[in-house]
């Protein structure tokens with residue numbers, strides 16, 4: 001039996017969102033953990049831009065953007081279909097692209113400030129906070145962004161907000177301007193979902209025994 005192949009990296013927020021979609025739809029894949037400093041030749045041959053995640057379907061179609069992987073998975077099993085309406089879908093798509101552009105831009109310059117201009121660190125931190133404050137106002141205040149059911153927006157945004165917190169946990173936790181975002185993130189941090197996508201796989205080498213993801217279905 002052949003399964004899609006997923007090149008992934010445990011802590012990469014893009015790979016995390018792809019793994020969440022794969023886990024929630026229970027799309028069995030062969031997983032290949034990538035060490036970014038030593039990318040497998042077969043991954044570069046499939047996608048020369050050299051970023052994770054990369055998904056190769058059993059028909060040899062290549063998806064090398066996390067959102068395309070999520071869409072491919074959802075096309076086969078749209079678990080989010082009935083959980084939000086079309087205006088929410090629009091909000092969702094807009095916020096996801098804002099995150100991938102603006103939030104990520106400032107997050108990199110805040111989190112990895114040594115690679116950028118040091119003095120600008122707090123400016124980038126505040127630019128991210130500004131975006132989070134806007135989201136605070138439109139969040140359902142329920143478990144997930146649009147209510148009780150998890151959606152694409154949750155899996156796409158939360159890995160980046162997690163990274164933002166990790167840059168300075170005490171500072172993030174002491175903020176009093178974004179209680180809804182903090183609750184949302186905390187729920188995610190304590191979830192089975194996060195636990196089940198953060199499995200330690202050793203970096204893949206061509207002759208290794210096949211490892212599968214999901215490791216086990218989410219509800220077992």
Ligand SMILES: N[C@@H](CCC(=O)N[C@@H](CS)C(=O)NCC(=O)O)C(=O)O
Nearest residue numbers: 012013014036051052053064065066
């Ligand atoms: N737009 C891509 C971005 C993927 C990306 O930048 N992944 C990072 C890891 S978080 C990466 O692979 N970087 C390549 C490297 O560090 O060599 C996506 O959504 O999949």
